[in-house]
Amino acid sequence: MRKIKVRLGKRSYDIAVCSNEITRLGSVVKKLKIGTDAIVITNSTIKRLFGSKVKKSLESAGFSVNIKIVPDSETAKSETRCIELLNYLSKSDGSRKKLFIVALGGGVVGDLAGFVASIYRRGIPYIQVPTTLLAQVDSAIGGKVAIDLKVGKNLAGSFYQPRLVFSDTGLLRTLGKKDLASGMAEVIKYGIIKSPPLFKFLEKNYKKVLRGDKRSLQYIVGVASAIKANIVAKDEYDGKNVRVILNLGHTIGHAIEAAAQYKKSYSHGQAVALGMIAASRISMQLGLLDKSAYSRIKKLIKNAGLPSVIKGLDTGNIFSAQEHDKKFIHGKNRFVLPVKIGKVVVKEGIPRSLIKDSIASLL
Numbered sequence: 588m589r590k591i592k593v594r595l596g597k598r599s600y601d602i603a604v605c606s607n608e609i610t611r612l613g614s615v616v617k618k619l620k621i622g623t624d625a626i627v628i629t630n631s632t633i634k635r636l637f638g639s640k641v642k643k644s645l646e647s648a649g650f651s652v653n654i655k656i657v658p659d660s661e662t663a664k665s666e667t668r669c670i671e672l673l674n675y676l677s678k679s680d681g682s683r684k685k686l687f688i689v690a691l692g693g694g695v696v697g698d699l700a701g702f703v704a705s706i707y708r709r710g711i712p713y714i715q716v717p718t719t720l721l722a723q724v725d726s727a728i729g730g731k732v733a734i735d736l737k738v739g740k741n742l743a744g745s746f747y748q749p750r751l752v753f754s755d756t757g758l759l760r761t762l763g764k765k766d767l768a769s770g771m772a773e774v775i776k777y778g779i780i781k782s783p784p785l786f787k788f789l790e791k792n793y794k795k796v797l798r799g800d801k802r803s804l805q806y807i808v809g810v811a812s813a814i815k816a817n818i819v820a821k822d823e824y825d826g827k828n829v830r831v832i833l834n835l836g837h838t839i840g841h842a843i844e845a846a847a848q849y850k851k852s853y854s855h856g857q858a859v860a861l862g863m864i865a866a867s868r869i870s871m872q873l874g875l876l877d878k879s880a881y882s883r884i885k886k887l888i889k890n891a892g893l894p895s896v897i898k899g900l901d902t903g904n905i906f907s908a909q910e911h912d913k914k915f916i917h918g919k920n921r922f923v924l925p926v927k928i929g930k931v932v933v934k935e936g937i938p939r940s941l942i943k944d945s946i947a948s949l950l
């Protein structure tokens with residue numbers, strides 16, 4: 588078990604990266620002294636796969652365990668589910684109890700359970716047990732927790748750090764191809780923003796990763812987690828222009844997700860992959876990125892089973908969704924642009940013609 592520290596003073600915690608060690612969860616949690624009664628929040632798919640193992644492990648470490656199921660889709664990150672969970676917690680609570688939450692699932696469960704933990708009784712401890720690649724390398728780390736509002740995703744949220752992230756890569760074996768590739772997009776992102784060795788590893792070993800090879804998965808989850816932990820430690824509340832680099836590919840990625848929302852045709856990672864190609868193209872056209880690096884990025888994205896062209900979407904819709912997104916960042920567009928493998932810069936006010944061209948080039 589490799590332990591990576593997220594250094595945030597009093598709010599520091601470990602990311603435990605392991606493979607097939609879910610039976611040790613209870614004993615690792617026990618050492619944290621965060622409570623006596625575990626409320627495991629998960630969905631029915633994940634409960635069927637890992638529910639009893641997680642319950643057993645926690646019970647054998649002396650915790651009482653209750654499992655609460657939420658729907659298996661983004662719709663779980665809703666006001667309705669949030670209030671339902673708060674009421675469930677209040678009913679499960681008592682003077683002799685000390686509740687803590689275990690978020691067992693992908694980013695959806697993690698965001699919802701973490702948000703509920705942040706507001707129930709003004710905050711109770713929670714731990715993340717991420718079960719998707721995306722959650723292990725990204726969403727479970729860093730304390731951004733949220734639910735969606737009708738007008739947009741993640742609009743009600745807080746910064747609330749978990750007390751532990753327990754990433755067992757063995758849990759990823761049952762993940763579908765699309766979800767594995769979706770997580771790969773974020774891993775490729777870490778390579779581009781910070782780590783040439785990670786990028787090279789992926790170029791060489793992408794087939795192994797997609798096959799679920801144990802050593803490869805542990806390596807990439809470890810490296811990616813360490814990069815995210817470092818970035819979060821420097822900018823916990825996303826106000827110092829450090830954490831922003833994690834948004835590589837997300838400006839146009841979000842616009843693609845928004846334009847595709849009714850068809851659900853693009854997963855987050857697929858949209859981010861396309862967004863990273865678009866951002867790389869903008870960077871190349873600004874003379875910041877050379878063509879060979881652009882080609883390597885595009886090739887790795889393709890090899891990882893991610894799309895490099897858009898199908899079935901209107902570029903006009905994508906562009907206007909991107910314009911709409913701007914209202915949340917003081918009316919200026921802001922792009923994270925790769926300048927070489929392992930380094931990015933942040934630029935505002937990119938000309939609209941360049942953005943349009945980069946979207947059009949994805950067709």
Ligand SMILES: NC(=O)c1ccc[n+]([C@@H]2O[C@H](COP(=O)([O-])OP(=O)(O)OC[C@H]3O[C@@H](n4cnc5c(N)ncnc54)[C@H](O)[C@@H]3O)[C@@H](O)[C@H]2O)c1
Pocket residue numbers: 630632633636659660661664692693694695696698718719721722725726727728729730731732740741758759760761762763766769855
């Ligand atoms: N908080 C953050 O910093 C942050 C960062 C990125 C994304 N997110 C959020 O994460 C969410 C997306 O997360 P996601 O991609 O993990 O999706 P998800 O949570 O919907 O999981 C994807 C699918 O995989 C299934 N699944 C999960 N683990 C499985 C396993 N081990 N085996 C088989 N099936 C499994 C789930 O039931 C679901 O159907 C979005 O809501 C996004 O906003 C948050």
Ligand SMILES: [Zn+2]
Pocket residue numbers: 725773837855859
């Ligand atoms: Zn993302």
